[in-house]
Amino acid sequence: MKNDYLKELGHLGMIARLKRLSDNMLYSIRDVYRIKNIDIEPNWHFVFLILKDHKTRTMSEMAEAFQLSQPAVVKIINKMKKRGYIDIVQDGHDNRKRQLRLSKKAVDLLPMFETIWSAGQLSIRQMLQDNEQFLAELESLEQQLQHKSFNERILTNLKCQEK
């Protein structure tokens, strides 16, 4: 293990370390798909699983469920459609909406994909075995930021410092 300046920075390095960690794991997943010759990309599993649970969902429902921006969802869905995993049906009642659902190809391949995802899930569980609270603490951070955004927190602390 080489020197890690971000660790030396303590709390100030946390944000970048979180990004580094999630990037690292994301690229690993991409590698696994490549090695196993699976033609999907990381993060698509959210879409597969939510459409497995709910049959159909619109773009904005997904954006809300994942707490991602709508353009982010549009990009993911367009790629998945291009590779034949998603069928898009115009909503009969509201012509603005587009109902998304899994294609036959997606439904057929889903069980195979799920073996990969559960191996990934197991890997994470194994790494967390001694510190199962990590997810709870992650949730605590999410909730606190939901309640008061990080920039508000910084600005508040800046005002206090000025005094």
Added chain:
Amino acid sequence: MKNDYLKELGHLGMIARLKRLSDNMLYSIRDVYRIKNIDIEPNWHFVFLILKDHKTRTMSEMAEAFQLSQPAVVKIINKMKKRGYIDIVQDGHDNRKRQLRLSKKAVDLLPMFETIWSAGQLSIRQMLQDNEQFLAELESLEQQLQHKSFNERILTNLKCQEK
């Protein structure tokens, strides 16, 4: 708080939640800089601080210290140079190397920047007050992945499942 499908996914949603969290905080920092009319970008503070500590550093030394790829460092440094925060001096002993150091402008503005960074640091400490182990657990994950990469872990678990 709306439904959060990533939370429902448990361990499988962790990677994306880590990204979402670090993105959220990063955008907040950008907002703070904009509000305070500060002409720097998030993550530049690593560079300011490492060059404050060590006077000069090369591109590759930085890449190693931050555990980022060299192209990532090159991009950051080029932007910082363009805005006048970094001076680049060709190394006398090795013509491949470029020694980076803070410009006068950077040194002059540094104390002001540091008030912002310490407000940010304080904000993180405040959010973590009840779960100070979060950083330790983050470090544990980093170390485990250093020891055995996430894709190796997934492939190992896949093999076990097959049996």
Added chain:
DNA sequence: TATATTTACTTAACTAGTTAAGTATTTAAA
């Protein structure tokens, strides 16, 4: 019923990272 506002989705332009491949210099080896 015509107009204004909201909602659903899309597009464009941006940030922040990656890998792969290219150039130039230095070091090691035959």
Added chain:
DNA sequence: TTTAAATACTTAACTAGTTAAGTAAATATA
């Protein structure tokens, strides 16, 4: 001492997200 390999940096092409602005349809209002 010439050649091969490694190192330092750069460039190109890609992924994954953002915000801001645009279009079309639905809803609310005067």
